[in-house]
Amino acid sequence: MKVALDAMGGDQAPAVNIGGAIDALRYYSKLEHLYLVGDQGILMAECAKQGLDLSDPRVSIVHAPEVIGMGEPGAKSVRRKKLSSINVAMDMVNEGQAEAFISAGNTGAAVAAATLKLRTLPGVDRAGIATAIPNEHGLCHILDAGANPEAKPEHLVAYAIMGTAFARNVLGIQDPKVGLMSNGEEEEKGTAFTKETFRLLKQTPGIHFVGNVEGRDLFEADLDVALCDGFVGNIMLKSVEATAKAVSKWLKAEIKGNPLRLCGAVLAQGAFKALKEKSSYETYGGSPLLGVNGVVIIAHGSSTALAVRNAIRVGMETVENRVNARIEQALASIKMPVADAT
Secondary structure, eight states: OEEEEETTOSTTTTHHHHHHHHHHHHHOTTOOEEEEEEOHHHHHHHHHHHTOOTTSTTEEEEEOOBOOOTTSOHHHHHHHOTTBHHHHHHHHHHTTSOSEEEEOSOHHHHHHHHHHHTOBOTTOSSOEEEEEEEETTEEEEEEOSSSOTTOOHHHHHHHHHHHHHHHHHTSOOSSOEEEEEOSSSSTTOSOHHHHHHHHHHHTOTTSEEEEEEOTTHHHHSOOSEEEOOHHHHHHHHHHHHHHHHHHHHHHHHHHHTOHHHHHHHHHTHHHHHHHHHHHOHHHHOEEEEETBSSEEEEEOTTOOHHHHHHHHHHHHHHHHTTHHHHHHHHHHHSOOOOOOOO
16 A cells, blocks of 8 residues: 655654654555655655665655645645645645555645545535544544535535445444534524534435434444534534643642642553543544545644554555445435525
8 A cells, every 4th residue: 555645744744754654664564655745855864863764665755845834824825835745745646656645734735735636526515524532432523623614514414424434434333323513402403504404414315313412422422423514623623632631731730739649640540541542633643534536634733653653544444445435335326415595
């Protein structure tokens, strides 16, 4: 399997990307070739610093002299910086040189490049980011987590179908449960947007729609896909991450402030470690951009080497399980309900 990594993307690039590449090459035997896309001089220096042997036939640098910064406008930067690492890596997927694109860089730019270069799958108007969060029953994927902030009801119907295909074929869930984020479980709750989306989802065959779900259901309910527009999804995801960090900080402060609690924490350090691994985005690596005609994995901007390694793993699993082909089959076999023109 061949993967193109945007080695200049992320808050701590390129160090974490090279570190993640080293680990991926060590752990994943199915990784046939890893392309490190970015400024050749910078990447060669970082590879030398971390001990990545560029004579290894499984890895090579692809020169891309430009970088799209995290704060730059996505679509405009993609058009302006033709030789950016995001554009060059995406071109490699589009031209068949690589089977998956991985980036912890500018999300807007990655989504724009994927949409412009790879296009969307038949039956998909807008792509969506599926981001995993842990809950009591396993994982729940927020879809969309930020690609499409101004979604229409029919876009969320497509997300339901794509999320079902991803959960079934990558996660191995036979009957994925799909819920619609709202401010109450009752059908009449929500905005005009959520009410119309609810109506369409009830009419959509091939998905297990469980109705409206609330914020607490993300963690408590047996739920595999939580549907929302990208504006709500991104705010929700960042709120969850911030809450987890705050609770961890408060807990540490409370433990350190009392010798007895500190002794207890030593005894429970195994549990704390397991909890940290379960709740950390590093464990899950990256989020697939579902709906584009290629495998695109969006990693967290503050990704560590471990997160980059796991993002590469997610990309390989998505390719191996032929998720895009499954999505196309599902969309082609389902008669999409018609949105209310009013």
